[in-house]
Amino acid sequence: MNRLRTWITGLALAVLVVAAGCGTKATDVGQAGQAGDGGKETIVVGTDAAYAPFEYVDADNNIVGFDIDLMKAIAEVAGFDVQFVNTAWEGIFITLQNGERDALISAITITDERKETMDFSEPYFEATQLIAVPQNADVTKFADLKAKNLRVGVQTGTTGDVAVSALLGKTSPNIKRYETTPHALQALAIGEVDAVVADNAVVLHYIQHNPNANFKAIADPSFPKESYGIAVKKGNRELLDKINRGLKAIKENGRYDEIYNAYFGKQ
Numbered sequence: 016m017n018r019l020r021t022w023i024t025g026l027a028l029a030v031l032v033v034a035a036g037c038g039t040k041a042t043d044v045g046q047a048g049q050a051g052d053g054g055k056e057t058i059v060v061g062t063d064a065a066y067a068p069f070e071y072v073d074a075d076n077n078i079v080g081f082d083i084d085l086m087k088a089i090a091e092v093a094g095f096d097v098q099f100v101n102t103a104w105e106g107i108f109i110t111l112q113n114g115e116r117d118a119l120i121s122a123i124t125i126t127d128e129r130k131e132t133m134d135f136s137e138p139y140f141e142a143t144q145l146i147a148v149p150q151n152a153d154v155t156k157f158a159d160l161k162a163k164n165l166r167v168g169v170q171t172g173t174t175g176d177v178a179v180s181a182l183l184g185k186t187s188p189n190i191k192r193y194e195t196t197p198h199a200l201q202a203l204a205i206g207e208v209d210a211v212v213a214d215n216a217v218v219l220h221y222i223q224h225n226p227n228a229n230f231k232a233i234a235d236p237s238f239p240k241e242s243y244g245i246a247v248k249k250g251n252r253e254l255l256d257k258i259n260r261g262l263k264a265i266k267e268n269g270r271y272d273e274i275y276n277a278y279f280g281k282q
């Protein structure tokens with residue numbers, strides 16, 4: 016009986032170990048600083064994987080996307096392993112401070128405010144905001160959202176939220192805040208809001224993959240240029256240096272361009 020129990024426990028453990036080795040499952044949870052394959056340190060990376068094409072969960076429940084490929088390439092040249100953990104955007108920054116995550120890659124815009132509580136890598140991607148509206152909407156510029164008293168959807172706490180809060184006032188009842196950007200875009204599709212303001216590549220990706228939604232994208236020169244960075248806990252120079260060295264190396268050896276073209280090259 017005892018031997019059977021030992022055997023079953025052993026089997027259960029083996030299953031766990033095999034499951035843990037299966038890469039980037041969306042349900043993976045990890046411990047910071049663990050030794051991974053080949054004795055390399057494993058860096059636990061948080062990402063809000065509802066943000067195609069940067070990070071999303073594919074049909075096999077794997078976390079994939081531009082940011083994921085980029086972080087894996089950086090880790091490879093910098094000599095550490097990465098484990099991705101799907102992490103809700105709201106509260107994602109706290110996970111650095113409490114040590115639940117070592118780094119975050121999540122299309123995060125580097126802002127002065129965020130720099131007060133975390134450190135960022137060198138920029139790795141340029142972005143700006145775009146307005147998504149129904150094809151037939153009478154909107155040509157950002158100011159129209161206010162002038163026409165429209166309801167605007169944003170993902171809570173994003174730079175889109177910051178932009179719309181500046182236009183309409185932070186407490187305006189016309190701002191509808193959603194947990195994820197796809198939720199905001201779905202709200203637009205069903206007419207719960209009249210417009211959505213979000214990162215350009217994500218809006219364009221959505222429009223391209225959901226032609227039946229009949230959205231168009233409106234640019235506005237008043238939206239500032241944004242840069243994405245990989246975030247680490249404030250003061251974690253060691254990891255930041257590794258990430259920056261890795262990023263520099265893959266920009267120089269062509270790997271960055273390969274990944275970029277795979278997601279944003281000519282189609």
Ligand code: ARG
Pocket residue numbers: 062063064065066070104121122123124125170172173174175196214
């Ligand atoms: N770039 C925007 C920001 O930093 C939005 C990022 C949202 N990322 C995500 N994976 N949901 O505020």
